[in-house]
Amino acid sequence: MPEFAGATPTSSSEGLKAAIYQNIARQIRDGNCVLFLGPGAVSVKQPNGNYRPLIELCATDLAKGLGLPEDEEESLAHVVSSLRLRGALSDTLIIAAVQDFYQRAEKSEINPVLEELANLPFRLIINTTPDDYFTKYYAQSLREFRFDFYNFRKPAKDPIYQFGDDQPPLIYNLFGSYKKPESLVLTYSDQLNYINKIIGVQQLPDSLLAAFNVPRFYLFLGFDFEDWTLRITFDALFRNARSHITPFAYPLKGEPEAGSKSKVFFQSEFKMEFPQVDLEQFVQNLLKYYNAVDEDNPDAGDDKGETRANVLILHNEKADDEGCKTFMNYLKPLRLKVTTLRDAVGEGDVSAWIKKQIDASQIVVPLISADFFDDSNPALAFLEDLAQRNNPRGKFLVMPVILKTFSLDGTPLAPLKTLRPAKRENNYVAVYGSGEENKHFTDIASTLNIYLNSIS
DSSP states (O other), X not given: OOEXXXXXXXXXXXXXXXXXXXXXXXXXXXXXXXXXEOTTTSEEEOTTSOEEEHHHHHHHHHTTTSOOOHHHXXXXXXXXXXXXXXXXXXXXXXXXXXXXXXHHGGGSOBOHHHHHHHTSOOSEEEEOSXXXXXXXXXXXXXXXXXXEEOXXXXXXXXXXXXXSTTSOOEEEETTOOTTSGGGOOOSHHHHHHHHHHHTSTTOSOHHHHHGGGSSOEEEEXXXXXXXXHHHHHHXXXXXXXXXXXXXXXXXXXXXXXXXXXXXXXXXXXXXXXXOSOOHHHHXXXXXXXXXXXXXXXXXXXXXXXXXXXXXXXXXXXHHHHHHHHHXXXXXXXXXXXXXXXXXXXXXXXXXXXXXXXXHHOSEEEEEESGGGGOTTOGGGXXXXXXXXXXXXXXXXXXXXXXXXXXXXXXXXXXXXXXXXXOOBTXXXXXXXXXXXXXXXXXXXXXXXXXXXXXXX
């Protein structure tokens, strides 16, 4: 049955607490977890060091001169509705002001928790604010993804979303995107029109709603449970699974807890729990268990979470480290134990360490560029041995990856048929240089996944 989880249970048992975190971490790793980002999840650092929700900052920015009480200045819907009521700004200028704020906010220091979440392999991310920070994090790491949003003024036909293992993750803005002004849900009137659409004939895409009928974990982070529109949204999204869900709520650190009336509503209607753990602490705890889930650690992992293979990446640390880090992001969903030359620090003789790692690995990936063949690279001494040992059917794969344009002709690696990206008309193809980095990294990760499945 669909299950919502967010962090520690109300029980004080440390063993149970660890089991809950481990379970969530495994569900995320296996792509069986949906992330919901509430208004408090996207927050900006303030001069005092605290983080404040971006949508609140937008409201207070627009509220200047209105003379509203402090608590009313923090509600974007209330502020823009007041501007509209008083005739201070037209609808067009209100939308323009919101767009301008979010464009200026692109240079703000966002809570690092958001980027940490973006590094985890969620297959579906529902964003309830109009920003696009999650898509930027994915784009900056060259990860493949899909982005879409609901436009309540012009609902589009169902794009037929799919969420299989071979599908890129979907980042979906539930209340529109600030870059598409007609999609924004700003005023109280907009909220009413939006609700009429999603519960009527122009509801959210059926293929999106179908994703919530599948047994998955659902993490709700940074939501304002005093917002009445959230109740309608919950009912619309989970109308077919309402009696089987167990959600947990986690606010932004420093934000007030949900009021007693809201707690009663969500507990009675959705069986929601409100543990005494804030969003930041939950994410920190979750990351600890997620990073440990593939390690030989008695506090994390089980048969379902076993490491599928040990992978050694050889690269020029000075010149190609960013490319290596990006490549490792693409490997995360494959449940691999990845080792690089960075891990040799403090391990004594580097050559002896490399030999030991080769012997312990099932996959070795040299990241090739002109800099890789610098005389200072200790991996060069092992290339001939690696070429001779390459035996994919015997569960030892050497897969050179041409990171930057370079010809392997005349090197021990040139004869290998396992080279990636694959040659085109006998020409070496590089990951970087043609604007197809995302495609190449995705194809390489997919190739490794197919290989691992074939030898399992």
